[in-house]
Amino acid sequence: MTTVSSAEHTRRDFLYIATGAVGAVGAAATLVPLIAQMNPDASTIAAGAPVEVDLAPIADGQIIKVFWRSKPIYIFHRTKKEIEEAQKVNVADLPDPEADSARVKQGHDQWLVLIGICTHLGCIPLAHQGEYDGWFCPCHGSQYDTSGRIRKGPAPKNLPIPPYKFVSDTKIQIG
């Protein structure tokens, strides 16, 4: 390439920069579909649509498990004793402070709906086990109470609550 004094900007400089800019835009545009194709496709998203669960068959004290978006969801029909245990706890003492009322829908205290994935490293905790009458994770020993809050063990956070709502008193829609 012939040398040009740096004071002048030649047509060649303009062409190089313009071509480079268009090339960069083209390269970025090429990456978009290649990266986007790895995101969930339309059928996966459709399969993740909200699910309705009928609560009527669930007995007092019973915990059932359903799946939504490939995640296990525990639905707990709590007895009066279990609700009291959850509400009596001093929230400030908890490793992840959260009041029980924040984890249930108003007027539906007896229904606890949570995602059954241990917040430590992702195993499914076992229901009706552990010292706190809630869940016990067999992988590393985390223990959750009747509100699904972490009490003991390596898990950092309470069991998360999925988005859900009551479509009637005996039916919820998760998602």
Place this chain on the structure above:
Amino acid sequence: MSGHSTYQPQSKVLQWFEKRLPVGGLFHSSFVAYPTPRNLNYLWTFGGILSFMLGVQIVTGIVLAMHYTPHVDFAFRSIETVMRDVNYGWLLRYLHANGASMFFLAVYIHMFRGIYYGSYKEPREVLWILGVIIYLLMMATGFMGYVLVWGQMSFWAATVITNLFSAIPGVGDAIVTWLWGGYAVGNPTLNRFYSLHYLLPFAIAGVVVLHVWALHVAGQNNPTGIEPKSNKDTVPFTPYATIKDSFFLIVFCILYAWFVFYIPGFLGHTDNYIPANPAVTPSEIVPEWYYLPFYAILRSIPDKLMGVIALFASIIVLAFLPWLDTSRVRSARFRPLFKQFFWLWVIACIGLGWLGSKQPEGIYVIMSRIFTAYYFAFFLIIMPLLGIFEKTKALPNSISEPVLGAKA
């Protein structure tokens, strides 16, 4: 290209690295400073285009492989999922399918260029033979890729092509059973074709490295067929060839994009949108367009084994070109008779391609036989004889002389 390059990296870090692994110098001497004949025309841009298309096929193929299921019950459906559900799946699929056609279009132009200008002649024989190997690998890859769709054409093309090997006396049937992994084309066949279809492009890439290396040893041929005599005859690869290659690549991609976005199914066969049915053979079985000439040659020979031999011979004969052509003059530019026979051969190739799409009956069979005879005669009779009897035109003294006059 032997010896160390004159490349000096700017930064200390790059100098440190260069001392330990001189990739910078290798790249510089191969693609920046590399002396390129100054009279190359656009037919010389197809090497770069082919490298680009190999990259496109590999990249689109790898992302498609993330969504494809290589099982007879799910293959066809998984491709429809790609088309309908996967984000930009339709684009990736059409890029890959039409990319294969564009890959073959480019390779045929690249090969025709080589034959016309005598690029296979001494000292580029190994370069040429590596090219034939790449072409064979491309044909195998393309065939297996088409089978993966598991439509009617996929299945029956697999059946026909694997059955070719049954023509081999004695071990033929055992070979076919071995290829199938069963008693007919089925799930084992599909699975192994998927594995090999993923593997072979990387084998192609390896042979391409050898191909470019062999090229850089001898240097490019050029339209006059006369080797560069001085550095007046050459220019540095960058920026001249780089820009010329890039420009024509973009033109080529416009054609590619035309197919992908406006007529993506044009080069395919509608029967491949019917899921494979092992009980029903379609009324006509045709391969993709790039195999049609060889299909015509196969069907023009009435004997089963001789037909298969003719099919393979029509490709293998290319490897012997450097020795079949006895002419001392390289380029057809100075070989008036060869030029005419060459264009007749091109017409024969295109004619065979058209005939490959027709049913093998009546006038089509007669024409196929005539064109097949000419195809082989061009290589086995005309080329050896022309070298002896052809009166070639006077060669200029150098590449630059016809343009710059005696000063060059």
